[in-house]
Amino acid sequence: MSAVDGFRPLNETSLVEYIKATPSLSSILGDSDNFQIKEVGDGNLNFVYIVVSPSGSVVIKQALPYIRCIGESWPMTKERAYFEAVTLKEHGRLCPAHVPEVYHFDRLMSLIGMRYLKPPHIILRKGLIAGVEYPLHSEHMAEYMSRTLFYTSLLYTTTTEHKKRVAEFCGNVELCRLTEQVVFSDPYKVSEYNRWTSPHLDRDAEAVRDDNDLKLEVAQMKSKFCERAQALIHGDLHTGSVMVTQDSTQVIDPEFAFYGPMGFDIGAYLGNLILAFFAQDGHANEENDRKAYKRWILKTLGDTWNLFHQKFIALWDENKDGPGEAYLPQIYNNPDVQKLVQTKYIQDLFHDSLGFGSAKMIRRIVGVAHVEDFESITDASKRADCERKALNFGKMLMKKRRNFASIDEVITAIQEVDS
Amino acid sequence: MSAVDGFRPLNETSLVEYIKATPSLSSILGDSDNFQIKEVGDGNLNFVYIVVSPSGSVVIKQALPYIRCIGESWPMTKERAYFEAVTLKEHGRLCPAHVPEVYHFDRLMSLIGMRYLKPPHIILRKGLIAGVEYPLHSEHMAEYMSRTLFYTSLLYTTTTEHKKRVAEFCGNVELCRLTEQVVFSDPYKVSEYNRWTSPHLDRDAEAVRDDNDLKLEVAQMKSKFCERAQALIHGDLHTGSVMVTQDSTQVIDPEFAFYGPMGFDIGAYLGNLILAFFAQDGHANEENDRKAYKRWILKTLGDTWNLFHQKFIALWDENKDGPGEAYLPQIYNNPDVQKLVQTKYIQDLFHDSLGFGSAKMIRRIVGVAHVEDFESITDASKRADCERKALNFGKMLMKKRRNFASIDEVITAIQEVDS
Ligand SMILES: Nc1ncnc2c1ncn2[C@@H]1O[C@H](COP(=O)(O)OP(=O)(O)O)[C@@H](O)[C@H]1O
Ligand SMILES: Nc1ncnc2c1ncn2[C@@H]1O[C@H](COP(=O)(O)OP(=O)(O)O)[C@@H](O)[C@H]1O
Ligand SMILES: [Mg+2]
Ligand SMILES: [Mg+2]
Ligand SMILES: [Mg+2]
Ligand SMILES: [Mg+2]
Ligand SMILES: [Mg+2]
Incomplete structure (x- = not known):
């Protein structure tokens, strides 16, 4: 997948660099290199990473331009991340008690940073x-x-x-x-x-x-x-x-x-x-x-x-x-x-x-x-x-x-x- | 009303100039100065002119930024002319027998030129x-x-x-x-x-x-x-x-x-x-x-x-x-x-x-x-x-x-x- 449109699918390694370069995320996770990253996407469509550092935690969700559980044979616009982010913010504004806070949204990367709902969630x-x-x-x-x-x-x-x-x-x-x-x-x-x-x-x-x-x-x-x-x-x-x-x-x-x-x-x-x-x-x-x-x-x-x-x-x-x-x-x-x-x-x-x-x-x-x-x-x-x-x-x-x-x-x- | 946004309300005089400067209309009405123009807007909202020349005829409809029958005290977007023109064209494509042909549309002027439905219509x-x-x-x-x-x-x-x-x-x-x-x-x-x-x-x-x-x-x-x-x-x-x-x-x-x-x-x-x-x-x-x-x-x-x-x-x-x-x-x-x-x-x-x-x-x-x-x-x-x-x-x-x-x-x- 090319980065021509500013999009690259992240993995557990490149995600660290991305976070360091992104103030709204690095301000939560701190300077340390000591990130624990775990991909937990058990859903059908997207990649979800839990990132924990000594100073904080975030969940990073990235949409890829296909349906994850089926594969590249079923393309699906990654713009869905935009509508997810807008809705998380809007529903979160209307009902903050029951919607995780959005820390960061990157439309080009189809990437949302949000509050990590910690165990026992x-x-x-x-x-x-x-x-x-x-x-x-x-x-x-x-x-x-x-x-x-x-x-x-x-x-x-x-x-x-x-x-x-x-x-x-x-x-x-x-x-x-x-x-x-x-x-x-x-x-x-x-x-x-x-x-x-x-x-x-x-x-x-x-x-x-x-x-x-x-x-x-x-x-x-x-x-x-x-x-x-x-x-x-x-x-x-x-x-x-x-x-x-x-x-x-x-x-x-x-x-x-x-x-x-x-x-x-x-x-x-x-x-x-x-x-x-x-x-x-x-x-x-x-x-x-x-x-x-x-x-x-x-x-x-x-x-x-x-x-x-x-x-x-x-x-x-x-x-x-x-x-x-x-x-x-x-x-x-x-x-x-x-x-x-x-x-x-x-x-x-x-x-x-x-x-x-x-x-x-x-x-x-x-x-x-x-x-x-x-x-x-x-x-x-x-x-x-x-x-x-x-x-x-x-x-x-x-x-x-x-x-x-x-x-x-x-x-x-x-x-x-x-x- | 200013012409800052490219809009000017026409009257029977300025309409002649407008037509002469507009090939899609002048090609129908011809070169002659011999236009008969009649404002017939009996409707509630807009100005409608019938223009007849020796070579042809058109109807010109212009939306002003208010409701005609009430006056400037009830403002109403002149962009309505855009939706009218798009719909005339779309419905006309689907049912040409029962929708007048659109010859010309000028979005800045909120002006539509269309077929004149002649008497006995x-x-x-x-x-x-x-x-x-x-x-x-x-x-x-x-x-x-x-x-x-x-x-x-x-x-x-x-x-x-x-x-x-x-x-x-x-x-x-x-x-x-x-x-x-x-x-x-x-x-x-x-x-x-x-x-x-x-x-x-x-x-x-x-x-x-x-x-x-x-x-x-x-x-x-x-x-x-x-x-x-x-x-x-x-x-x-x-x-x-x-x-x-x-x-x-x-x-x-x-x-x-x-x-x-x-x-x-x-x-x-x-x-x-x-x-x-x-x-x-x-x-x-x-x-x-x-x-x-x-x-x-x-x-x-x-x-x-x-x-x-x-x-x-x-x-x-x-x-x-x-x-x-x-x-x-x-x-x-x-x-x-x-x-x-x-x-x-x-x-x-x-x-x-x-x-x-x-x-x-x-x-x-x-x-x-x-x-x-x-x-x-x-x-x-x-x-x-x-x-x-x-x-x-x-x-x-x-x-x-x-x-x-x-x-x-x-x-x-x-x-x-x-x-
Ligand atoms: N904010 C979060 N905090 C903790 N876990 C999360 C969070 N968001 C997602 N997850 C985990 O990732 C999984 C997939 O997330 P989800 O948003 O449902 O992705 P998909 O769109 O692929 O279904 C969830 O089932 C959950 O286990
Ligand atoms: N294409 C046309 N041919 C002949 N007369 C027309 C035409 N369009 C409008 N008219 C005349 O102008 C009047 C007003 O037109 P209309 O489109 O209904 O304007 P309004 O939006 O102000 O109601 C109509 O009632 C009709 O008499
Ligand atoms: Mg899900
Ligand atoms: Mg989902
Ligand atoms: Mg009420
Ligand atoms: Mg009418
Ligand atoms: Mg009308």
Whole structure:
């Protein structure tokens, strides 16, 4: 790869030189040559280095112009780092408690320097597989989602500001196209990238491709994803994009960010929690039947949505005389109509979230990218049983999402499938 | 006004010099000094000159940095001329039979030179007031709307192209904001700009402001207008933006164009036809009771939608293996699912069109800009009766739009109100 455009992929050696030449990083890490560098990119797309020195620590994330887990055969713009950096900063401004600070961004190098989320921070998905409870987590996620989504929507911003930001994030089109392909298209057709637990789920995968009613609903969710610029969404908010400890929740990796439907973020998160739930039976053993943990996941599912709802409406009420141009005070500031429009808004958002959530579930079972929740179940037939339950639940939820009036009804439906 | 930025407002004198210095115009009009120039801007926003010489003719439209009918107290970007020119060219490429050719565009001067639509071309609204039937008109409008909307949507374009164009048209934000204000906001609150036939409609206007169910629905339409980038819409497709003869239909004045919901164009058009219908009783006299003409308007309403539907689906079928990324052939090319998704798409579009159409009706009766259909009824009490019927029909249609399964049902409802 040439450096003609100012870009060079770094490695553990060249990274040291880069840091020394970069004041915003060297000021944190100090003068010493004594850097410990570890590449930890367990994600699918990028390279991530933890750099620790006697005086401080940083995480360096660099995007290369292809998809890491597939290789140079699947090119992908490294400009995604720009949208990730802008979004980390913007979401960080709106919700500093739950987004790591950005120390440095180098657009030519597609390189972000950010706060190192130290141990015991781990990726939430790994905590869910290990069966660890996080008592504050639903409160934190609800806080993150309500603040980032509310403040970047027309409930808080002006049309002028909104259209300016929408236009800018149209530039992240390659990442949007990737989502379109792997979430909304490939699972519903024969694709070289698709895989599933075979032969166990061969007929299930085929049934997904042959399900006209399902494809009708997926088309609607895809249109919403492509056309509806509702808020600056994270775009990839699964449980692998969240790092946690008992009292901290940090959202990373918003490289898929753009102005899209809020339900895509909420649904990604809720859908991945439901996947974690259905994987639990595969992790149960004599020591731990996972029954209590399954109850905790369902409680977290319910609490996250309900707290989100509550916080989102509280932000709306607080800001009803604010700059947002969607619901002008002179029209909507009487308690009856305010209640009416809020109820309708949340109901639509709930159904969107269930639709996107189920699309995210389905694609993780019969599409290209799977989740460790299931992948770590080594017994294929046990894994297939878990996956089939999740898949069938996802299909039902996609088709019947509008019949659900509350998250409690969703939880009841999960329990029925599970019993 | 200074010429610092290269802009000067022209008048009938300076226009001659401008034309002589502009080859794309002088080549049409010839060398002669013998220009007949007439300013005919009867619209609300801009200056329009008809220029005729012995060798040819052109229309020159110039945007000034304010709203003409209000004056310099309501500034409005003259960049709107850029979006108008781009859209005239794009819609003209897609549907040359129904869009005047652009000969010249000068961005600094916010000036468009286009084909002069010669007499007997008149503004459709004037024809509707005069009671003139146009037998080919519904076919033409259906052709224009189906082609411009289909080809600029994700049914035909790629996501990459779509997002690029969406981003560009985000620049027309000032015009979008004007629509937000005058269509979706002002009529539902006290505003210095609102007016209505007073005192006759005082309580009707107040009822609009106090109708919570109506305001709930209007909020949803407004969100769709602001957030949904479905196609490159004209943005102001009322019966005053169409010029007609017995065998020609020409759509002008797309300065409000942006990527928005298709139903906004279709609804603007259908809603203005319904206004024309309800105005007819005010134009009836001993010579002409307008009964036959009212039937023709309703037939045109039905035919336009039904032909649009038919043509739009035909375009979809023809292009199902085309570049559009919304419904990939490998997923949607079996007759059953194709039928399923098309039916749902058209149903949603129909309900959107009714929602936007009713918003457009309401705002023309209690908002800032009225229509000549009613304004030309000199007897205030007669006018108020017509307007009240239209207003009540609009309110009902907004609230109950989802209960209508076909345009025939809408026509039946109009006839019921009218009898
Ligand atoms: N700020 C951080 N602090 C600690 N670890 C991090 C940080 N950012 C990323 N990581 C680690 O790197 C992994 C990959 O990062 P991520 O941003 O998800 O990259 P990708 O886009 O490739 O998925 C994460 O799963 C996490 O383990
Ligand atoms: N190409 C044209 N040929 C003939 N007359 C035109 C043409 N364009 C505009 N006009 C006349 O000028 C009027 C105003 O034009 P329009 O584009 O609607 O301006 P505005 O944006 O101010 O509403 C139209 O109603 C029509 O009478
Ligand atoms: Mg990641
Ligand atoms: Mg990532
Ligand atoms: Mg408000
Ligand atoms: Mg006009
Ligand atoms: Mg105009």
